[in-house]
Amino acid sequence: MRDSLQNEIPHIKFKDVTFSYPGNKENLIFKCNFSIKKPGFWMVLGKNGSGKSTLLKLINGIIKPKNGAIYSKANIGMVFQNPDHQILMPNCRSELLININQNISQNEINKKIEYVLDQVGMTGFEKRPIHTLSGGQKQRLTIACALISNRNFILLDEPTSLLDQTSQLKVLKTIKNLTSDQNKPLSALWITHRYEELMYADAVAELKNGCLSHWKEPSKFQYN
Numbered sequence: 085m086r087d088s089l090q091n092e093i094p095h096i097k098f099k100d101v102t103f104s105y106p107g108n109k110e111n112l113i114f115k116c117n118f119s120i121k122k123p124g125f126w127m128v129l130g131k132n133g134s135g136k137s138t139l140l141k142l143i144n145g146i147i148k149p150k151n152g153a154i155y156s157k158a159n160i161g162m163v164f165q166n167p168d169h170q171i172l173m174p175n176c177r178s179e180l181l182i183n184i185n186q187n188i189s190q191n192e193i194n195k196k197i198e199y200v201l202d203q204v205g206m207t208g209f210e211k212r213p214i215h216t217l218s219g220g221q222k223q224r225l226t227i228a229c230a231l232i233s234n235r236n237f238i239l240l241d242e243p244t245s246l247l248d249q250t251s252q253l254k255v256l257k258t259i260k261n262l263t264s265d266q267n268k269p270l271s272a273l274w275i276t277h278r279y280e281e282l283m284y285a286d287a288v289a290e291l292k293n294g295c296l297s298h299w300k301e302p303s304k305f306q307y308n
């Protein structure tokens with residue numbers, strides 16, 4: 085089933101990317117270079133205001149660099165900090181439906197809905213009203229929406245910062261499972277300011293002074 089959801093290995097590359105917000109002379113992102121060429125769980129750590137959300141906006145093309153180039157071959161989905169800002173419909177099924185390519189049979193739609201809910205550990209939640217979901221379940225539903233709309237690269241902007249520890253772990257493990265899938269691993273870029281989340285990543289980098297550090301294994305990563 086995943087085959088029909090994701091076909092290509094996504095690839096993102098920043099080459100000397102510089103960015104400042106209009107009216108602000110100071111460069112928030114300055115000569116930033118990095119690439120993500122392999123599926124996996126990629127995490128970026130950075131202090132408040134360091135430009136993490138801005139980096140994601142550059143990756144998904146919401147804003148354009150002032151200098152440098154961004155190369156992107158990916159079908160990008162977003163998961164925001166607050167799922168209430170993202171979920172539009174009254175229940176899980178209808179939310180998934182607005183994210184699906186509906187040019188397929190009812191039977192296929194039902195199969196896909198079942199499949200993606202299973203992928204995020206929410207089997208049987210199809211009819212559940214959104215207001216009965218916990219924060220973590222809502223976050224996992226937004227991940228399911230990204231999967232059902234054929235996204236192969238998911239950007240997550242501090243997705244656990246509003247969650248309790250149990251929900252935080254469930255969302256982390258959901259992404260861990262999807263990114264380490266044997267057949268079709270997903271690519272995920274996870275923004276955090278929580279040091280304890282890094283151990284789940286395949287690679288970690290810090291955004292500091294406008295630049296992203298080199299990718300490192302979590303055990304070799306040092307945060308200053």
Ligand SMILES: Nc1ncnc2c1ncn2[C@@H]1O[C@H](COP(=O)(O)OP(=O)(O)O)[C@@H](O)[C@H]1O
Nearest residue numbers: 105106112130131132133134135136137138139
């Ligand atoms: N739309 C905007 N216009 C002007 N300045 C902004 C805008 N969005 C963010 N900023 C500023 O850019 C800096 C970095 O913001 P952001 O990327 O949200 O950081 P982070 O996500 O790491 O906390 C902050 O100083 C913020 O005030």
Ligand SMILES: [Mg+2]
Nearest residue numbers: 136137138241
């Ligand atoms: Mg932010």
